[in-house]
Amino acid sequence: MKTLKHLIYKEWLKTRWFASIALLLNLGVLIYIFIALRSNFLSAGGTIYLSTLMTYKTQFFSLYRYIPLGIALLIGLSQFVPEITDKRIKLALHLPLHNLQIIYIMVVYGFVLLFLTMIPGILIFTGLISVYLPAEITIPVLQTMSPWLLGGFCAYFLIATIALEPAWKFRFLYILISYKVLTLFFMYLSIGNAVSLLPVLCLITGLSGIAPVYTSYRFNKGQL
Amino acid sequence: MTLAAKIIRLFLVLLGVMVLAMTLPELYRKNFEKRPGKKLIYYSEISKNFMISEDFSDTLTNENHIIYYDQTGKRYTEREYNRQLPFLYTRKLALLGELPDTINGNKFDQQLIKTIKRGMLMPVSSFTFQLNPLFESESGKVRPELPDDLFRINHRGIEFLDPETNKILPEKSRSFNKTLKAAGFQSPARNIYGIPSTLKSRDDGYFIIDQRGELFHLKMIKGRPYCHHIPKNISVSSMKCMVPGDLYAYIYDHQQQLYVLRTDYSIKKLPIRPGNGRFMYSSNCFYKSYKNTDNDSIRLYVLDADYNLADYHAIEADNYSKSPVAQTEQYLFPLKIILTPGYAHMIPLFNPFCRFIWLNMLLLIILAAIKLQNHRKLYNPFNLLDLGITGIFGIFGFIAVLIFPNRK
Amino acid sequence: MMKRYFLHLFYKEWLKTRWAFLGTLLLGTATILYIFIAVENKITLTGAKTILLRILYDEPPVIYYASFLYIPLLTALAIGIAQYVPEVIQKRIRLTLHLPEKNNILISGMAGFGLILLTLSNLLYIGLFLYYNIRLFPEELTKPVMISLTPWLLSSYIAYNFIAMIAMEPNKWRKVIYSVIAYYILQLFLVGNEPHGAFRESLPIMTLMVLLSSGLVLYSSQRFYKGEK
């Protein structure tokens, strides 16, 4: 138990600075999107604004597209880059815990942190836009944004997977595969059209969540 | 632990296969695709023949070489061909002074030309917000005007929403709800079809499928609600509403069979084989033609003004899947995964089994050789699975297995 | 003596950056190749004249090279991060910086190396792009397209210079502030979706900004050396 606390504290020390930046970035962008929406809504008039929005399916929230990815990069890299450059993780693996447990405490910690940086912002955003937009629009908008959020989580898991891979050659190949996988999350889809893709994306995210097991296994054995 | 890692590796290999099956065939096609010859088929209102044009032009040299013939194989010159299709080549014929004076006894003038309608029918309708403006149907204006409110139909019934305040207008909602209830409507609506745009010459309101799957017609006449229950014996899968004419809408049922909903609320099944359900339609005051293109053929159905079959002809299609490049593709890739553009439906397309099996076997042998070279035991279940994946997924499996190395 | 020093320095920098540099170079080259594979595919499908007319006169414009937008920036990021981040994390640079008169020369050498690498990659991109573009299209299109590409290529220098500056800055909060400034300056360069040859009038000021920005790293390296907060 003490080791667990110790581990989490260590992760917190590494990531707190970047996590707070990520939190601010997430909130800032979402609030800016809301402010811009409000501005357009007020200057065009609600009736006109809504009918244009519904006819052209305007993606007024498109600024948010790569924000989850950016947050995942911030948290993932701040968590795993020092481990790699300083070979610190090797030391951590000598703790009296199972190796996989240690890796997974790190990964789950990062996942929870990612969740805590993004989801409150999304909740606030939903509340704010509901003031101006009816649920018939808000729900498809959130559906369209959800692949991006899932993409954030998936990117984080893939960063962990890649970081734990010991051989540079394979790391490069994983980066290529990860890039292609992530493009699935960030396709340019019209509002409401992402729904049919969501189960596939959830499956991929789930799979990427257990992928670090494979590379950490390779890492432990020091394969090259 | 070891076992878990190995199983997870297999999942990752499958993910790799998926990624490769999306990437490689697309790259292959982009690199090697040749332009397919273009075949067009139309129905001539003059000779009542199917007119076919076939384009043998080479895009590289840009030489124009087009031949024209009808369904009997009789050849036409370009001039003759154009004359058979006055609705399609109106401008060219007018400049040449070759426009017919009359067609089928009707004077060929602007009025007649205006009866042309062309468009596309798809069995899946694209996403729409379930929130629509209800226009005034008899405003006395040429074009409908955008109302100040929007309506939705949820479990509480119809609700009119003021977008400025995002609040519901209780009185209007109540009065419309009453009419809907009286017509036998059961909330909530499964789907609402209509044209929520002011760019139409008349407003026909909305066609609504209620909770039980019954069809209703809703519109607003002089501020008063109007709701009519349309009896039907089909299950509606999607609808495409038409701008004013003799039709309210086209209806697809779940077998992609096409129906028309006429302005007298009668529903007529069209004498058309559904195929893949996608139709290019073109109608004028004499005939309505529906063209369906799939992998093998182009089928053109010609219906008369009362939607009875007047004529039918099919020609062999000439698209990418028939080109030699695509044949080679079938030898290379056991399957490809395509994403429908803009919709993100993932569709795996499998190739004929016997084509790719040879490449798969070859790769299987190479993989086995690599494994033996590295002193792996081939009867190890995970090595067998690797070989199995290569055997099934061919080139994708081969690459993916090598990307995620398996430890001894 | 000086030459030996720089050769040594460059070799050290090359060891640090080579993988990141070659990786992004590969990505950039692949992107350009893919751009032209897609263009050639469209040409075979619809004919060269149709495609050319659409590229020239369609509204909104057909930006067939749009996927190149972030490639120079990405190259700059890869080089910049590979070059400066390990130095700063491992405080290695502190040791080399304790000779004050050598300080500016060392940092200029590092930045100079990065800028040379960046110029090489940009030249490679330009060359590859021009090779295909001239083969497929007449010069009336090539010239404006090259003008449209220039701000994107220039953005890489801005990005690199700001990364160097941000990495050297000792104070965390100022790092954030500088990143925000860099972001909005880059926004001025990463413009697109206009007809080919747009933003021609912006180019002199953009070039001036690039030239001026190349000294920025010396400001924060000075602060780094002095250990200011």
Place this chain on the structure above:
Amino acid sequence: MLTKIIRIIAVLFAVIAAATVLPQLYYTTFPPEGRSSHKNICYSEILGDFIISEYIYSTDKKQATGQTVCYDRHGKSYSRDSVARLLLLDNVSQLAYEGRFPDTICGIAVTPELVSSEAFSQYHSAQPGLYYGLCELRDQKSYTTRTLEPRDLFRITPEGIQFIVCATNQIDEEKSRLFTNCLTAADFRFPALRMWTSPDKNISEAIGYYVIDSKNELYCLSMNQSVPAVQKLEKPDSRNIRNITFGKSPDIRAILNTENGNMYIQHPDQSYTRLELPDSLRKSGRLTGNLFYRIFTLPAQNQQTTFVFDRNFRLVDSCTLYFQPQPQNTAGIFGEFLFPFHIGQTAWEGFYADWSPVKRFLWLNLALAGITLFYKRRNGYRLSNPFVITDILFVTIFGIYGLMGISAFPLKKSREEILNSQSPEL
């Protein structure tokens, strides 16, 4: 020393970044309140006078709809129904729908179809638009057969006209020679400075291109059954031609404007009529036409002038409509106090700095400069130091941006100053 100069550059970068983003952020957060009214002007063929319609939003902010009021130049107001009867030509479809369309207007027999077919609207810009110098020359007889479809685009270089076959990206030497010879025979001086055609394929096929050669002479280049047709055209006056738009109506072949701001209509017989537009108005405008009139509308800042010509382009009447400038709300005025300028860039004009009125932002700038001065003094900076002076100057000119810039990049004190600040001042 070097570091301090570099710091100034860094501060300038911060100023640029702030000046691009802050005003935009501010004005999005505080959007202008209330919507300004829409005004529209029409010329009544019945009255022989202008009728102005104005859409006024209701003062209640929650209400989107407003109402339309109509009046003439003298303030006499009309009901919407009577306006429809006074502006018959503009309300054809509505009147025909109601079955109220008259058989004759001003003594001329009309039908709704006739009126609709006579109406057109087009835009003429005084400035030439986007031009790549690579164009498609279509055959006049393109409609006869698809074999005349061109497979090349052309350019006019100093060496002559060149047709480039797109598929091979090579020059079609034979065709180029044929056309070059034909152009030379018509005394055309290569290269072309500029050429124009109509975006309408039919007109473009029929007329071809209007080309300005290097001697600023006007030519018409077209192709008839693969044979070049070149014609030298008269210029409307001795001045160089600025821009050409082809007409949408059969009685207007082209609209031209010359360098001194004169606007001409070229008729189908290639004669010109100079439009009696005031010389000061050299702006782009919209030309609309109906059965009786040709109407030119020239917009300007907060106003637009409408000139009504008869079908022979003789001026009948004109009227200037003034729009009330967007009412400035407190947030807008406060923005001008806060931000001295706004930096942006446009695709064709490059970077620009939009300055607010000096008397608005000056006070805040001076106050901020005062604060900076005070701060510098308190922290022991020597005020005669040129870098300290630059800092204060930056704040005075760039206001809030300058203050942000100099605080983002701290100025290190020189050794002398550090010594001074450590010595007790008392």
